[in-house]
Amino acid sequence: METFLLFYFFILGLVLGSFLNVVGLRVPTKTLFKSSRSICPNCKHQLSYLELIPVFSYIFQRGKCKHCQQHISPIYPIIELSTGILFLFSFMRVGLTYELITAFLVVSLLMIVIVSDLNYMLIPNAILLFFLPLFIFVRIISPLEPWYDMILGAVLGYVLLALIIIISRGGMGAGDMKLIALLGIILGWQDVLLTFFLASLYGTVISIALLLTRKWDRKKMIPFGPFIALAALTIYFFGEEIVELYISYFL
Ligand SMILES: [Zn+2]
Structure with missing residues (x-):
């Protein structure tokens, strides 16, 4: 079976x-x-x-x-x-378990985001709005601990990215902000924060590698959505292990 x-x-x-x-x-x-x-x-x-x-x-x-x-x-x-x-x-x-539905939805959303952002530098609102009620629904039937962590995650994700967009004036777009807020529902506030930092780390390392190997045209912007997607998948599936590893090495 x-x-x-x-x-x-x-x-x-x-x-x-x-x-x-x-x-x-x-x-x-x-x-x-x-x-x-x-x-x-x-x-x-x-x-x-x-x-x-x-x-x-x-x-x-x-x-x-x-x-x-x-x-x-x-x-x-x-x-x-x-x-x-x-x-x-x-x-x-x-x-x-019910969490399997959550996992399938998260993977599906992030795959669409990667394709769309790589091709058009865009994360469509229609996609985010389609997944919003589904994410709320799965977090009601398969809640975080405590249950309101889904709200904290969404709010923190939104505010954090809004601040970064204001400070950096570009680099990240409204689509990235809405995506991080949406992922906050699934991840909760701590993991959404980890996702953002890991996405920035992936973004920095991979962008430098792409530019050095001339795989990417210098004048073209590199979309941030795929890095958020990679980071969110890493944290969703391995968040606990990463935190444990970190604590055992550095604390
Ligand atoms: Zn052909």
């Missing part, structure tokens, strides 16, 4: 990951419900079902469109595979 569920949640994640890519790409351009099948953004050829298999299609086509040979960004199979692995891992961590 356990093995079957692990396999099941992995496949569920792979398939859903493919859908999350589409959501992240289409919500900002308001085309989510317009055309049913995906097309190659370069040659506009409509993808067949064989070209829509998560991860495998990318590998078999060696990362290129079958028709025009245009390179496909590796971000899409990475999102699919990550969703699969994180769904499987969520089940290993929390088992068949």
Whole structure:
């Protein structure tokens, strides 16, 4: 049963990951419900079902469109595979509890944020508003300790980012602020603070690496959303271990 569920949640994640890519790409351009099948953004050829298999299609086509040979960004199979692995891992961590729904929602939101922010430098309000009632709902059926930590987390996240936006005048946007506030509902005030610091750390290290290796154009802004997403996943799944490690080393 356990093995079957692990396999099941992995496949569920792979398939859903493919859908999350589409959501992240289409919500900002308001085309989510317009055309049913995906097309190659370069040659506009409509993808067949064989070209829509998560991860495998990318590998078999060696990362290129079958028709025009245009390179496909590796971000899409990475999102699919990550969703699969994180769904499987969520089940290993929390088992068949209400918190599993929380974990699936958090992973789904963050995957959409990564795709959308990397492509458009934007975290769509529609996505944040879609997840807001769901996050409140899961924190009512699977509450933090104490229960009002969800409110403290949201308020602290919002205020902290608002202050940083005012002080830094740019660098971070309103989308990042709303995302951190939303994650505060799930994480509570301590973990939302940790998430913000870890996101800044990831952002600094990865930005320097990207600029030094010239993987990123100097003039282009680097979106902050993907770093928030990576940090929130780290803290949501490993927050306790990180704090324990920190205390055992430094205190
Ligand atoms: Zn093409």
